[in-house]
Amino acid sequence: MALAVRVSVAAPENGVHAGEDALASLAELVREDLRACNRVIVQNMQSQVELIPQLAAHLVAAGGKRLRPILTLACARLCGYPGPEGGARHIALAACVEFIHTATLLHDDVVDESRLRRGLATANAIFGNKASVLVGDFLFSRSFQLMTEDGSLAVLRLLSNAAATIAEGEVLQLVTQNDLSTRDERYLNVIQGKTAALFAAACQIGAVVAGRSEAEEQALSDFGLYIGTAFQLVDDALDYAADQAELGKTVGDDFREGKITGPVLVAYNAGSEPDRAFWRRTIERSEQTDDDLDRALVLMEQTGAIVDTLARAKDFAERAKAALSVFPESRVKQCLCDVADYTVRRAR
């Protein structure tokens, strides 16, 4: 069995809501909007083709955190939307963001041949790869239908750009697979593409619907990009460190797939020659025995790969918080900062 290394990260200094409750606090702040968003999501999963709502309901039941739509709703609030005259554009657009995310999850799980996500069987494990590919396409299309109803070309530009960037990031990840000579810059391109680009768009939409300045749009885009980057760095660290039950996914997935992530690059580049030979065999040539994951976890600890990766994530979380400096202090701003800390604090 895999050795479950538990990593502790220093608690962030500021904010009573920091830590695991940060996301719950932010969700609570936008509670009514989030409920409305969930209704839009459920309504738009419907189709006369019964398998579509069935498969989509499985994903909803799997209990996503709704992190991305919550960010859209909260960033709209931060920007003063909806104003005194009301408005509900942020709600449908938050649903668009979640649909794009869900579509990429469905395709990811097919591409990664994953069997578990959030502790439950993946859609492809239950419904098959074919249905997952096609329902992903449906949700993706539905997202663009909703955006078109909203009618903002600025939002359409943001999210179609994000969608293309996500696909590029995913293809780049595929290309770097098993390649230990991958430069760190490329790894950052992968995670900013496949993960952080959608966070950036999700946050920026808040400023767009509120009609705020370009500087504020940019600030929210930066905020999203940085917390998305931190989020993925932590995810990549957890794949070599987390307790499987707690994380709701299988430890060592990335290792078995020969995925090139931050921790692997640190451990490989800092390793002794025999260690580097180990990584070349297991990651580059995909020759793995049952004991190899345990050895990988030990090498991660010896080289400080996990601690390094988490420190890097913390740095991005700090940059995220700094990006919000253009906005005056408020409860929602504090909660957004706490969520930035939360992305790193997940790694307890």
Add this chain to the structure above:
Amino acid sequence: MALAVRVSVAAPENGVHAGEDALASLAELVREDLRACNRVIVQNMQSQVELIPQLAAHLVAAGGKRLRPILTLACARLCGYPGPEGGARHIALAACVEFIHTATLLHDDVVDESRLRRGLATANAIFGNKASVLVGDFLFSRSFQLMTEDGSLAVLRLLSNAAATIAEGEVLQLVTQNDLSTRDERYLNVIQGKTAALFAAACQIGAVVAGRSEAEEQALSDFGLYIGTAFQLVDDALDYAADQAELGKTVGDDFREGKITGPVLVAYNAGSEPDRAFWRRTIERSEQTDDDLDRALVLMEQTGAIVDTLARAKDFAERAKAALSVFPESRVKQCLCDVADYTVRRAR
């Protein structure tokens, strides 16, 4: 080896350009626009992630007929676009149509586990399923980026609706697989979803860019829907009738996959009890031996399944031509009518 049944269909009565040259004549009419469209396609396949243009170039090299973008360009011409002041919107939008088509082809070939398309190895056979799923996502996103640049919400609505309908049609096809109790109406829903919806949108765009009346938009949408339906009916017939080399795909693919198509429904519903038992074993229970395809082809001939399906396709082609009656006679209208005949004439 499979018995190659050759089916003859009566030549259409009207038009010197009818037959196999019809599409070439239409392409010739919009030659300069089509060249420009091909340039837009090649430009927008580019990405810093090298695998994307590599895989996309494979599809271009596989020599698609560009039927859908040609229809967009020709329908724009029929509607008087570009007018005296010029305009190039139809060119980029024709490229969008082709990108959506290409994305669905890539995902289809993954879903169907196809190895051959147009006589060449499929992208998934060469680059793997993962790359095909992700590059499909990229082209789909790129299409929406291009539409957003164009800036017409009407077009965005048309093509996002079409994309959702395509996905629904594909899922419905998956659901009906192996199910001989599928009603004919559902089969029509499948082919109108997976194939005809994009033809309809491709044609309607011509009227949208030219700012023509709703009646004219509807006429072109109907024209596209009907020729798309005819096209798919013929495709489904050819899978049990064509010479493999001529068609550039493997005869009997649908049979081996247990796909429920028009010919199968006709042969099953018109068959004797032993014949129906044959279909239940081969299609419903997927128990097939080497000789079964030959027997399937014989049963198709005995029940007139192929001739029936082609007659039905011819009927849709006639309805397509009738839909164009709102437009005055012109060379481009004649060529469009010839292409309607061509969709059926492919089955010689």
